[in-house]
Amino acid sequence: xxxxxxxxxxxxxxxxxxxxxxxxxxxxxxxxxxxxxxxxxxxxxxxxxxxxxxxxxxxxxxxxxxxxxxxxxxxxxxxxxxxxxxxxxxxxxxxxxxxxxxxxxxxxxxxxxxxxxxxxxxxxxxxxxxxxxxxxxxxxxxxxxxxxxxxxxxxxxxxxxxxxxxxxxxxxxxxxxxxxxxxxxxxxxxxxxxxxxxxxxxxxxxxxxxxxxxxxxxxxxxxxxxxxxxxxxxxxxxxxxxxxxxxxxxxxxxxxxxxxxxxxxxxxxxxxxxxxxxxxxxxxxxxxxxxxxxxxxxxxxxxxxxxxxxxxxxxxxx
Numbered sequence: 130x131x132x133x134x135x136x137x138x139x140x141x142x143x144x145x146x147x148x149x150x151x152x153x154x155x156x157x158x159x160x161x162x163x164x165x166x167x168x169x170x171x172x173x174x175x176x177x178x179x180x181x182x183x184x185x186x187x188x189x190x191x192x193x194x195x196x197x198x199x200x201x202x203x204x205x206x207x208x209x210x211x212x213x214x215x216x217x218x219x220x221x222x223x224x225x226x227x228x229x230x231x232x233x234x235x236x237x238x239x240x241x242x243x244x245x246x247x248x249x250x251x252x253x254x255x256x257x258x259x260x261x262x263x264x265x266x267x268x269x270x271x272x273x274x275x276x277x278x279x280x281x282x283x284x285x286x287x288x289x290x291x292x293x294x295x296x297x298x299x300x301x302x303x304x305x306x307x308x309x310x311x312x313x314x315x316x317x318x319x320x321x322x323x324x325x326x327x328x329x330x331x332x333x334x335x336x337x338x339x340x341x342x343x344x345x346x347x348x349x350x351x352x353x354x355x356x357x358x359x360x361x362x363x364x365x366x367x368x369x370x371x372x373x374x375x376x377x378x379x380x381x382x383x384x385x386x387x388x389x390x391x392x393x394x395x396x397x398x399x400x401x402x403x404x405x406x407x408x409x410x411x412x413x414x415x416x417x418x419x420x421x422x423x424x425x426x427x428x429x430x431x432x433x434x435x436x437x438x439x440x441x442x443x444x445x446x447x
């Protein structure tokens with residue numbers, strides 16, 4: 130039986146946007162080089178960052194990875210990489226990590242706020258609760274969450290503050306399991322190719338204005354998806370979750386064919402992180418959010434390469 134959050138997500142999915150949900154088995158097959166070099170990936174997050182910009186490696190040729198000593202050892206007898214992406218995360222989690230990606234809904238509001246506050250040390254760089262409420266009530270179909278199911282009895286000493294705000298994993302389960310938010314992407318539409326202060330703002334009367342004709346915030350019909358927040362919980366940074374949710378998000382934008390551009394603003398040290406996904410840097414941004422100092426990043430959704438889904442067998446910024 131679906132939970133309340135699942136029902137709300139289903140309603141949001143009726144609008145063009147992120148498809149309802151897809152789980153671990155059809156996320157992404159890691160490239161061979163990522164499998165071979167995963168042990169060398171840096172595990173510590175950059176100070177105060179919502180993502181660990183050192184966690185992901187470029188997608189290079191498969192043949193290069195086959196020459197490394199760990200390639201064969203990290204693959205199963207059938208040649209399919211088995212949970213390589215999550216092998217390191219299991220070293221810190223006392224339970225099996227089963228990620229689930231789905232659109233966010235207004236029922237995820239409190240979890241998004243808690244995650245955002247945990248991920249960003251600088252309060253000026255966080256989205257406010259009001260912005261989350263506006264975005265998740267106005268255009269939830271453009272946002273995505275990465276969740277994992279946690280059963281209290283199996284969590285042992287592991288604690289994550291988004292557990293307290295999480296929804297039950299399924300209605301009627303007696304083990305108290307919850308679907309816990311560990312990463313999110315929150316976005317709106319804009320008519321401009323670059324992310325502007327107006328796009329990052331929101332109409333203060335959004336709860337009562339039924340006409341939704343403000344020049345601030347989400348612009349229905351806009352052909353640019355503006356990513357306002359990419360956040361990974363600091364306890365789980367360095368385990369490819371930032372890359373996983375961003376690839377999932379971009380794949381769905383391309384498959385759904387709902388926009389021409391996807392844009393964001395980021396600090397200079399994260400420019401190369403976003404370039405790995407196909408974003409191009411347009412130079413310093415005019416946006417003054419959080420004191421400024423941002424760089425404009427954008428990509429054409431139609432130019433994104435196809436992502437390879439796993440078979441059944443085997444932001445920044447505001």
